[in-house]
Amino acid sequence: MRTRSQLWAQGAYERVKEAAQKGGTWAEDYQTMALKFPVLVRQAGLAQALAFVDSRGKEAHKRFLDDLAQVLGRKGGRELAEEALRAELLLYLRLTREVLQASGWFKRFAQALIEGAS
Amino acid sequence: MNPERSTTALLFIHALSPLHAGTGQGIGAIDLPIAREKATGIPYLPGSSLKGVLRDRAQGKGWDKDTLFAVFGPETEAASEHAGAVQVGDAKLLLLPVRSLYGVFALVTSPYLLERFRREAEMAGLTPPALPAPLGQGQALVAPNSRLPEGGKVYLEDLDLEARPIPGVGEWEDWLTRTQAPVAGRLAVVHDDVMAFLLETATEVVARIRLDDATKTVAQRALWYEESLPAESVLYSLVRAEPSRRKEKALPAEAVLALFKGLLQGALQLGGKATVGRGLCRVTLGG
Numbered sequence: 001m002r003t004r005s006q007l008w009a010q011g012a013y014e015r016v017k018e019a020a021q022k023g024g025t026w027a028e029d030y031q032t033m034a035l036k037f038p039v040l041v042r043q044a045g046l047a048q049a050l051a052f053v054d055s056r057g058k059e060a061h062k063r064f065l066d067d068l069a070q071v072l073g074r075k076g077g078r079e080l081a082e083e084a085l086r087a088e089l090l091l092y093l094r095l096t097r098e099v100l101q102a103s104g105w106f107k108r109f110a111q112a113l114i115e116g117a118s
Numbered sequence: 119m120n121p122e123r124s125t126t127a128l129l130f131i132h133a134l135s136p137l138h139a140g141t142g143q144g145i146g147a148i149d150l151p152i153a154r155e156k157a158t159g160i161p162y163l164p165g166s167s168l169k170g171v172l173r174d175r176a177q178g179k180g181w182d183k184d185t186l187f188a189v190f191g192p193e194t195e196a197a198s199e200h201a202g203a204v205q206v207g208d209a210k211l212l213l214l215p216v217r218s219l220y221g222v223f224a225l226v227t228s229p230y231l232l233e234r235f236r237r238e239a240e241m242a243g244l245t246p247p248a249l250p251a252p253l254g255q256g257q258a259l260v261a262p263n264s265r266l267p268e269g270g271k272v273y274l275e276d277l278d279l280e281a282r283p284i285p286g287v288g289e290w291e292d293w294l295t296r297t298q299a300p301v302a303g304r305l306a307v308v309h310d311d312v313m314a315f316l317l318e319t320a321t322e323v324v325a326r327i328r329l330d331d332a333t334k335t336v337a338q339r340a341l342w343y344e345e346s347l348p349a350e351s352v353l354y355s356l357v358r359a360e361p362s363r364r365k366e367k368a369l370p371a372e373a374v375l376a377l378f379k380g381l382l383q384g385a386l387q388l389g390g391k392a393t394v395g396r397g398l399c400r401v402t403l404g405g
Binding site: 038048090093097104 | 146147255256275276277311315319325343
């Protein structure tokens with residue numbers, strides 16, 4: 001048996017590594033979103049943060065959201081965003097907590113694996 | 119030391135600016151998170167932080183060496199000589215300010231927070247009101263004349279909770295006016311699970327940067343996120359005084375506590391990030 005953290009860390013590591021290999025501004029965009037997303041959730045709320053990233057034009061941002069959603073066992077970012085909109089209070093609280101913890105891993109690995117301005 | 123000769127008091131700490139009791143470094147979403155109890159996740163201010171600030175204030179007030187060492191303990195090099203006569207407990211969170219659609223903000227607490235507060239308040243000889251009745255996850259208990267509800271709902275951050283006015287919450291509001299926090303009409307008791315969520319997500323998080331001197335733009339890798347308890351938070355700390363153990367200075371427990379209480383006048387600066395305005399607090403004696 002492995003802990004939740006391990007599973008999320010592994011998933012995040014593999015996906016961030018793949019993003020880093022793309023290099024260039026694409027990887028930098030990905031990193032920017034990975035760094036600020038957890039705080040976005042804290043400051044704006046889960047549903048708003050997901051909708052915000054989903055509405056941003058940049059492909060790397062949406063890819064980040066898809067990666068995050070997949071690590072949490074969803075098909076993609078859109079599915080996670082819709083689930084957040086539908087969720088009853090307690091499920092919403094749990095979803096927020098899971099997104100925060102998993103995106104914390106994305107943030108750490110994006111700092112470590114992607115060379116960028118931030 | 120005979121415990122019957124000790125005396126106990128309860129302090130209320132009302133944050134006048136955001137309070138950053140840090141842990142040094144975080145590995146999660148926030149770079150500089152605040153200290154939290156391991157098992158409960160409830161934010162706290164370490165007793166050592168409060169004690170250190172008061173010791174410093176005592177020195178500033180010109181206490182003589184023997185009194186200072188008797189009350190707070192000797193200098194580190196002589197720490198083995200005797201213990202200080204005052205014991206300052208960790209300050210635990212009682213009321214968390216949360217943005218509210220009506221009443222600007224609510225001071226939010228939960229049955230568990232009230233229960234453990236009551237436990238410690240009783241040790242200090244206080245008798246807070248009885249605990250309010252159990253409530254559902256989607257509910258918020260408020261006082262009958264509360265300013266928070268509108269159309270039967272309380273709107274905290276983006277949570278819409280069913281308002282349940284009960285007189286018991288009004289009694290707590292009256293009792294808690296001694297904290298000097300603006301609690302009248304603002305107290306909301308939510309389910310413990312909802313409280314846990316608010317404790318995780320309703321603390322203040324701000325981005326801080328360092329500028330590059332030459333370009334006046336953000337320096338490389340100089341953006342970080344800092345967490346604090348919001349202004350208007352209320353914490354409490356149990357303080358116990360024993361008779362002096364210093365042979366040069368005999369003081370009964372009551373005198374130790376009286377000396378300690380004399381240090382609480384005026385605002386104190388607690389926790390970190392003082393030079394950017396964090397941690398201005400008002401400390402009042404609960405009894």
